[in-house]
Amino acid sequence: MAENEIVGTIYFAENTDILKSLPSASVDLIYIDPPFNTGKVQQRAQLRTVQSNSGDRVGFQGRRYETIVLGRRGFPDFFDDYLAFLEPRLAEAHRVLAPHGSFYFHVDYREVHYCKVLLDAIFGRDAFLNEIIWAYDYGGRPKTKWPPKHDNILFYVKDPTNYIFNYDEIERIPYMAPGLVGPEKAARGKIPTDTWWHTIVPTNSSEKTGYPTQKPLGILRRIVQASSRPGDLVLDFFAGSGTTGAACLALGRRFILVDNNQEALEVMARRFAGIAGIRWIGFNPGPHHPPHKQPALFGALMQQEG
Numbered sequence: 001m002a003e004n005e006i007v008g009t010i011y012f013a014e015n016t017d018i019l020k021s022l023p024s025a026s027v028d029l030i031y032i033d034p035p036f037n038t039g040k041v042q043q044r045a046q047l048r049t050v051q052s053n054s055g056d057r058v059g060f061q062g063r064r065y066e067t068i069v070l071g072r073r074g075f076p077d078f079f080d081d082y083l084a085f086l087e088p089r090l091a092e093a094h095r096v097l098a099p100h101g102s103f104y105f106h107v108d109y110r111e112v113h114y115c116k117v118l119l120d121a122i123f124g125r126d127a128f129l130n131e132i133i134w135a136y137d138y139g140g141r142p143k144t145k146w147p148p149k150h151d152n153i154l155f156y157v158k159d160p161t162n163y164i165f166n167y168d169e170i171e172r173i174p175y176m177a178p179g180l181v182g183p184e185k186a187a188r189g190k191i192p193t194d195t196w197w198h199t200i201v202p203t204n205s206s207e208k209t210g211y212p213t214q215k216p217l218g219i220l221r222r223i224v225q226a227s228s229r230p231g232d233l234v235l236d237f238f239a240g241s242g243t244t245g246a247a248c249l250a251l252g253r254r255f256i257l258v259d260n261n262q263e264a265l266e267v268m269a270r271r272f273a274g275i276a277g278i279r280w281i282g283f284n285p286g287p288h289h290p291p292h293k294q295p296a297l298f299g300a301l302m303q304q305e306g
């Protein structure tokens with residue numbers, strides 16, 4: 001990256017406002033993971049375990065510990081009319097997408113069918129390429145139905161005759177039965193299908209930001225790697241903890257992230273602390289950066305909205 005080059009722009013804003021301000025056909029790849037309309041407030045508690053004589057957990061050498069709640073992060077996830085909320089944003093997404101651009105829409109089993117019909121109307125049925133099933137195995141298991149353990153990612157392109165799909169760059173995965181394919185193929189691994197087995201972000205991993213509904217970096221890496229080229233511009237206008245930005249930074253793509261929740265911006269400020277070339281609009285990340293991780297270009301690039 002050249003010195004002073006802007007690799008990413010992060011907006012604290014209502015996404016319709018930013019979408020309307022972007023030029024038509026200016027973005028190479030869009031991934032969005034809107035609230036799923038679960039009817040709940042999505043919330044995560046931030047916990048810390050501290051040594052305490054009155055603690056209820058006993059650890060090494062009989063020391064006692066208690067877990068304290070540092071705070072809670074969340075955003076509302078209920079809509080009277082979910083499709084009416086999505087429709088103008090999806091229409092704008094289609095407008096700003098480049099002629100060779102790709103669009104990934106992440107949702108769950110409750111809304112996916114309604115969203116597919118809406119997206120077919122906006123992109124055209126022939127522009128629909130895949131429904132990716134992200135399968136995981138974590139969390140509660142109801143005894144009254146099959147435990148739902150997958151999300152759905154709808155993959156559209158603007159033009160089904162001309163789009164980016166870097167088949168040879170997709171990271172290969174191990175064969176399920178390597179003994180059946182011979183040693184050479186087994187060593188090379190296989191290209192993933194439309195069913196992606198991938199763990200959720202593990203609770204104690206360094207990847208965990210504490211933001212509710214954070215998606216795994218591995219899922220975003222795969223999308224960004226397959227459907228954009230180095231230097232391309234990637235947009236996520238429901239950014240949350242900024243996973244799309246993290247994948248772009250790892251793979252040398254530029255990005256625009258938008259979220260209207262102050263807590264999401266605070267999480268992104270911590271996640272991207274120390275990274276040069278990020279422009280913050282409408283939000284001052286400084287107070288949320290650890291002192292030793294102030295980004296080099298922070299002073300030059302921070303802007304206030306308006």
Ligand SMILES: C[S@@+](CC[C@H](N)C(=O)[O-])C[C@H]1O[C@@H](n2cnc3c(N)ncnc32)[C@H](O)[C@@H]1O
Binds near residue numbers: 016215241259
């Ligand atoms: C499911 S989360 C995204 C999680 C993200 N993919 C990640 O890995 O962290 C959806 C996000 O959309 C944001 N959001 C909801 N409505 C919005 C709007 N109208 N404008 C901007 N952001 C919005 C919420 O604040 C929330 O952070």
